[in-house]
Amino acid sequence: MxxxxxxxxxxxxxxxxxxxxxxxxxxxxxxxxxxxxxxxxxxxxxxxxxxxxxxxxxxxxxxxxxxxxxxxxxxxxxxxxxxxxPFIGLLIANYQSELREKVKYLKFIIRQYPLVRGVIAAFSLEGMDEKNAKINGPIYNPTSRRWEKRTFPFPTVIIKRMLLSTKRQNDLKNLYGSRFFNSAYINKWKMYQLLSLNKDLIPHLPKTYLYKKPEDILHYLKNFRTIYVKPLSGLKGMGVEKFIAKPNIFCVKFRSDKENKTIDFFSENELLNYVRAKFKSEKYVIQQEIDLEIEKNHLIDYRIVLIKNENGQWEDVGMVGRRGVEGSVVSNRSSGGKVERGETLLLSSFNLTNAEMLSYRQKMSEIAIKAAKELDKYESIYKYGIDIGIDRHHHIWLIEINNHAPNDHIFSHVGDYDTISKIKNSSMLYAKYMAGFPGNRDSQ
CATH class of the missing domain: 2.40.40.20 (Barwin-like endoglucanases)
Structure with missing residues (x-):
């Protein structure tokens, strides 16, 4: 057929x-x-x-x-x-009264429907009748190009597009398994613990510790001389501080109001008082410094975006490079960093030949995909923004794996709109695969 x-x-x-x-x-x-x-x-x-x-x-x-x-x-x-x-459900609201307004933000469905077909339904938690296995909510009608109220069965796949209580999330996970996706969030500490279970990834992970008490920062600062303290669930480099132990002085560097800030402490007690006032127990991680200052006073790292494609396979869709603003402790664009084409920055910053650059690029991709596959053992996630760095000795490091709404538009800063489009289409195409309709399926 x-x-x-x-x-x-x-x-x-x-x-x-x-x-x-x-x-x-x-x-x-x-x-x-x-x-x-x-x-x-x-x-x-x-x-x-x-x-x-x-x-x-x-x-x-x-x-x-x-x-x-x-x-x-x-x-x-x-x-x-x-x-x-395919029959794909979008969980977008808690209550039926919210649906009409929230459906307005699903304009991407109109563009993507020819790629997916089948039935795409939007619904709320309130609209789910679990006893009778039916849902009340709008479905997208491709003929009228409108959302129309219907009653329909539980869909084959659910994409979560809202915050859920842990209980409701677990209930849906138990019902749907991996076919309920976009549902997980892994903080930095849990991420480190999970990735550390893979012996092949350990050499690429900066040593990371959960902050429990102020003395922890002093302890690891004495061990490593330079450490980063990062919010457990921080985004865009916000709240990151760099601690440096120098002879007779401790320095803390961070970004605030788009400026670099430095505070000096002349005793351990001064430092500990600052830490007590600033950091809450088990809300931060302590991470060893990776020397990414490849250019003087500028950090350089890279963002690789991985998606699960229409055949359920992890795919590296592109890489950008980030050059931090002079003296900054982070490279993020939101903190003043500049986004550049990844391969171009890799080539120039390490003075590589084109063949050498392509070899490093391939290794970076392999490490990123290996990490994503490791996380597949524990959570159902279809997209990652992977921050990856190469130090002065050309060693590759997994700095961070962003799994909570990584920025799709980062490629716009290098004019790569085709990649943005591919990333935006990925959730629906992966949902189609999960519903039993892979992209490479032979015609029947």
């Missing part, structure tokens, strides 16, 4: 699937139709009046499945089982 099909309602007293004679050999005489969590056993019959891109279903089957007829579908045919889809 062709990939794209329309479902036609047929008047029949029995529960039947109707196909053209040349298609009937693909389908068992009796099979089960699946649409989201709803399913129904049907008998397969031939019907000559159907078009090449149509299948027929008895009206009783359509009603039971709550199957919208306006949509364009694909079929995944397995032994004794046919999946009509």
């Amino acid at each position: 062709r990939n794209v099909i329309k479902v036609v309602a047929i008047n029949s007293q029995s529960h039947c699937l109707f196909v053209l004679p040349n298609q009937s050999k693909l389908i068992d005489k009796t099979t089960t139709i699946h649409f989201g969590f709803q399913k129904m056993k049907v008998a397969c019959k031939q019907l000559n009046t159907l078009k090449e891109n149509e299948i027929g279903l008895s009206k009783t089957v359509i009603d039971k499945l709550r199957l919208p007829l306006e949509a364009e579908y694909e079929l995944a045919i397995e032994k004794n089982r046919i999946i009509i889809g």
